[in-house]
Amino acid sequence: MNKENIALVIGGTGSIGSAIINELKNQKFTNIISLGRSSNPPLDLLDEFSIKKAADFIKNQPGSLCLLFDATGILHSEDQNQMPEKTYKNIDLTFMKKNFEINVMGPALIMKHFLPLLDTDQKSIFATLSAKVGSISDNRYGGWYSYRASKAALNQMIKTASIELKMKNKNAICVAIHPGTVTSKLSQPFQKDNLKIQSNVESAKNIMQVMTNLKMNDSGLFFDWSGDIINW
Ligand SMILES: NC(=O)c1ccc[n+]([C@@H]2O[C@H](COP(=O)([O-])OP(=O)(O)OC[C@H]3O[C@@H](n4cnc5c(N)ncnc54)[C@H](OP(=O)(O)O)[C@@H]3O)[C@@H](O)[C@H]2O)c1
Numbered sequence: 001m002n003k004e005n006i007a008l009v010i011g012g013t014g015s016i017g018s019a020i021i022n023e024l025k026n027q028k029f030t031n032i033i034s035l036g037r038s039s040n041p042p043l044d045l046l047d048e049f050s051i052k053k054a055a056d057f058i059k060n061q062p063g064s065l066c067l068l069f070d071a072t073g074i075l076h077s078e079d080q081n082q083m084p085e086k087t088y089k090n091i092d093l094t095f096m097k098k099n100f101e102i103n104v105m106g107p108a109l110i111m112k113h114f115l116p117l118l119d120t121d122q123k124s125i126f127a128t129l130s131a132k133v134g135s136i137s138d139n140r141y142g143g144w145y146s147y148r149a150s151k152a153a154l155n156q157m158i159k160t161a162s163i164e165l166k167m168k169n170k171n172a173i174c175v176a177i178h179p180g181t182v183t184s185k186l187s188q189p190f191q192k193d194n195l196k197i198q199s200n201v202e203s204a205k206n207i208m209q210v211m212t213n214l215k216m217n218d219s220g221l222f223f224d225w226s227g228d229i230i231n232w
Pocket of ligand 1: 010013015017038073075102129132179182
């Protein structure tokens with residue numbers, strides 16, 4: 001019998017993450033697992049031990065990890081009642097730290113504990129949801145200091161990990177994906193009529209298409225939901 005193909009979504013409780021889980025049901029995966037703060041075992045990006053325990057849990061599942069999809073992230077902070085900064089005068093250390101902890105350090109720890117589990121015998125993928133506003137070359141409007149900078153740092157993590165993965169796992173592809181503007185708790189305060197807004201289902205279908213089409217030499221790149229490459 002063929003071995004089990006595991007697809008793991010971290011942040012499967014979110015708008016895009018939950019839609020990705022639904023899309024995965026139409027794919028080759030035999031075991032679809034969602035982990036996050038409310039799963040069993042729980043995975044909290046602010047707690048490395050929980051990330052390690054979650055990786056041990058995946059290691060003990062039958063089969064191998066073919067897809068690792070990170071759908072976590074923050075843009076504004078409800079507990080601190082803070083919105084992205086419109087000006088450098090609004091820069092706040094606590095809010096900036098939170099952006100970096102969730103959007104950069106959390107995914108970095110996911111890489112540390114989960115990338116060694118990616119299947120080495122067949123194509124395996126690590127994809128993380130970044131954001132086009134993290135592109136330095138595309139920055140035309142300014143603002144959103146913490147979020148932009150955290151996503152730019154996340155992009156650098158992806159590029160760096162792709163270089164290491166080329167040496168350690170020739171079948172692994174590592175990419176950053178911009179999902180488009182998608183209806184969610186995260187984007188709700190910023191949705192404008194003039195923006196193209198996708199439903200989470202639409203975006204997940206598009207992202208799945210991008211992942212299906214990924215080739216080995218796409219590793220280390222930044223794609224948008226339509227499959228176009230975004231310059232760093
Ligand atoms: N929506 C958009 O328009 C848009 C545009 C560009 C980029 N993105 C990116 O897409 C990603 C997903 O966004 P979304 O719109 O789907 O947001 P969302 O619905 O708010 O989902 C965010 C997810 O992050 C998880 N999360 C937050 N803090 C966490 C922590 N400490 N530990 C573990 N998980 C944590 C949440 O888990 P809980 O359920 O436990 O809170 C939830 O699953 C983000 O990286 C975002 O930057 C979104």
